[in-house]
Amino acid sequence: MPAVNNVLVIGGGLAGTATAIQLARHGVAVDLIEVKPDIAAIGSxxxxxxxxLRVLRQLGVWGRVSRAGFAYNSLGLRAPDRDGTLLVEFPDVRSGGPDLPATLGLPRPLLARILLDQAAATGVKTRSGLTATGLEQDGTGVGVTLTDGSTSRYDLVVGADGIRSATRRMLGIELEPEPNGMGIWRVFGPRPASVTRTDLFYGGPCYLAGYTPTGENSLYAYVVEDAGDHSGLTAEQRLARVRDLAAAYHGPWDEIRSTLTDPSRVNYTGFETHLLPAPWHRGRVVLIGDAAHSCPPTLAQGGAQALEDAAVLAELLIGHDVLDDDLWDAFTARRxxxxxxVVAASNQIAQWLLDHEQGDVPGLVHRIGALVSQPA
Known part of the structure; x- marks a missing residue:
């Protein structure tokens, strides 16, 4: 018998949908609400x-994800010279086990759609354009008021509503992510045949430039520069900014750059970080994913850590009879x-970039790879 009978999940991103799927598969009644009208239309x-990928397999979506994305098992480092010279290619850690690829890239909206479809198939009741405005809890449950004025009561509320979590604020937690001084431009476009893995370029006018294949006919490319306020730029000016920065990088970048013609496919995000001290719950409300922790994408572990949060939380809720201190202590110990x-390591790599310091990135990557290779 699960520790909870009905749960509200606030937030339809990776952490929220993964939690909802796992709980619903084990007989828990789950409502999932997402403030954005269509989360499957957002992102590159x-x-x-x-x-x-190990968690996605547990959720029953690995087959669809693997067909939709582009898998690879190595990482390349290239020089910011006129040829984009390949300096080294090395095997990446297969942290999900030998039967899963080391890395997979795919369009973020497509992943969101796969997870939301799986949630619906498992009986999750999903509503978009809606979120919570009030939480009133006691020893047996949580009363929730929604933006449409309706109220409901749940055994547990899961706040998976992202880095700007409104749930975190409703709990009275005074914690906001801090910028680190860098920002990333991402652009989505067609994949040249020469791009079969992630290659990273260190140096040049940017801290970092790179690209990731996301499908047979798609990729996303990115450049990292000093953080700035680009809100006043038009879509065309944003695209021009990316093309100007990318002009210093060659090899496959030359073909990628020639395809960057759609201003609507460019987005910019400042690097931020935060970590909520333990515990991540307040009574019968718990924060997971970006609501609890965030870091620069220097290790590409943000999505993975959100999925791990969801998998561990759902496992404990299903495996315990009551929602008590033992359950929460186990969640804290494992997460x-x-x-x-992971947050500290991601921030360390970012700091080395900011300081133009040649730190031991391979050693740090190997250490984190060994850590996350063990199931959470």
């Missing part, structure tokens, strides 16, 4: 390491230190 691409180490 996403890079998922093997430990993320907090692990997520903290």
């Amino acid at each position: 691409g996403i890079t998922l390491q093997g430990n993320a 907090h230190a692990r997520a903290a180490e």
Whole structure:
């Protein structure tokens, strides 16, 4: 008998949908609400390491994800010279196990659609354009008021509503992510035949430039520069900014750059980070994913850590008879230190870039790879 009978999940991203799917598959009644009208229409691409793929397999969506994305098992480093010279190619850690690829890239909206479809198939009741405005809890449940004025009561509320989590604020937690001084331009476009894995370029006018294949005919490319306020730029000016920065990078970048013609496929995000101290719950409300922790994408572990949060939380809720301190202690023990180490390592790599310091990136990547290769 699960520890809960009915659950509200706030947020339809990776952490929220994964939690909802796993709970519903084990007989828990789950409502999933998402403030955005259509979360499956947002974003460019996403890079998922093997430990993320391991969770997607648990959710029953690995077959669809693998067909939709582009899998690879190595990482390339290239020079910011006129040829984009390949300096080294090395095998990546297969952190999901030998039967899963090391890495898979795919369009973020497509991943969102796959997860939302799976949620619906497992009986999750999903409503978009809706979120919570009030939480009133006691020892047996949580009363929730929604933006449409309706109220409901749940055994547990899961706040998976992202880096700007309104749930976090409703709990009175005064924690906001801090910028680190860098920002990333991402652009989605067609994949040249020469792009079969992620290649990273260090140096040149940007801290970092790279690309990730996301399907047979798609990729997303990115450049990382000093953070700035680009809100006043038109869509065409944003595209021109990316093309100007990318002009210093060659090899496959030359063909990629020639395809960057659609201003609507460019987005910019500042690097931010935060980590909620343990515990991540307040009574019968718990925060997971970006609501609890975030970091720069320097290790491509943001999505994986959100999925791990969901998998561990759902496993404990299903495996315990009551929602008590033992359950929460187990959740903290399995998630907090692990997520903290990933956040710290991601921030360390970002700091080395900011300081133009040649830190031991391979050593740090190997250490985190070994950590996340062990199931959470």
